[in-house]
Amino acid sequence: MTPPAPELTLPEELLLLALDPLRGKPHCAGRYLEYGTAGATLRELEFQGRVTGQGGRTRVTGPSAPPDPFLAQVLGSLSDPGVGALAGGVDTPRWIRRTAPHVEELCLEHLVRRSVLRRETHRLLGLLPYHRHPAVDPALTLAVRDRFTAAEAAGFPDPRSRALAALVSAIGLSGTVSRGGLRDRWAMRGLVDQDWAADAVHWNVRRDRANRRRRSHLSGGSGSSGGD
Numbered sequence: 001m002t003p004p005a006p007e008l009t010l011p012e013e014l015l016l017l018a019l020d021p022l023r024g025k026p027h028c029a030g031r032y033l034e035y036g037t038a039g040a041t042l043r044e045l046e047f048q049g050r051v052t053g054q055g056g057r058t059r060v061t062g063p064s065a066p067p068d069p070f071l072a073q074v075l076g077s078l079s080d081p082g083v084g085a086l087a088g089g090v091d092t093p094r095w096i097r098r099t100a101p102h103v104e105e106l107c108l109e110h111l112v113r114r115s116v117l118r119r120e121t122h123r124l125l126g127l128l129p130y131h132r133h134p135a136v137d138p139a140l141t142l143a144v145r146d147r148f149t150a151a152e153a154a155g156f157p158d159p160r161s162r163a164l165a166a167l168v169s170a171i172g173l174s175g176t177v178s179r180g181g182l183r184d185r186w187a188m189r190g191l192v193d194q195d196w197a198a199d200a201v202h203w204n205v206r207r208d209r210a211n212r213r214r215r216s217h218l219s220g221g222s223g224s225s226g227g228d
Helices: 010-018 030-047 069-076 084-088 092-113 138-153 159-170 182-192 196-218
Strands: 051-054 057-060 120-124 128-132
Touching (some): 010 030, 010 092, 010 138, 010 159, 030 051, 030 092, 030 196, 051 196, 057 092, 069 092, 092 196, 138 159, 159 182, 159 196, 182 196
Antiparallel strands (some): 120 128
C-alpha cells in the first residue's frame, strides 16, 4: 500500500503532479506550469485566510506572515489592505503573468531545501543551462497521484481537491493525471470557470496560445494548440 503523502501546500501538490518523478521534466508546457504554480499559491493563501479573490482581483485580508517562508514571501508581494489606491488589491491575471516564473522558482527551491526534489543542471547544446527537478523519493509523487485519483473517483468532494483539479485542467495537465475518460476531463474543465485563481491561470494560457497562433499565421506556418 502506498504510504500517505506528507502535508503539502497546493502549489507543491501541483508541481509533484506535473513533474516526471524520474526525469524532473514537466508533463505540460513549462510556462503553463509557472502560471499554475502562481495561481495555486494564491489559492493556498486563500485557504489559510490571508487573501480573497473576486472580480478578477486578489485582496489581502490577513497580512500577518504565514509560517511557511515561501508563502510569506509571496504574500509580501501582494498589496496590504487599506493602503491608498492599492486597497482594491491586484489584478489577478496580470499578477500571475508578471510573477509566475519567480513564484515557481521560489516553490521549487523550497521543495529542494525540504529534500522533496533535487535540482539537476543540464546544458542545451552544451551551452545554455537549464534545470530539471526529479523527485528524491518517487513514492511521494505516486502518493500524490493516488490521492488525486481517489478525489477524482469521489467527484472532487472538497474545496481543496476541486481547486487542484481546476488548476490541473487550466494548465493542460488533465490528460496526464486523470484516470477517467473524456467526460471526466470535461467535468474538470468545468471547474476552471468556478475557481477564481484557475480562471486567471487559464486566461494566461489562452493568451499564450492565441499569441502562438498569431505568430504562426504571420510566419505562414500552421500552429496548433493543445487541448485542456
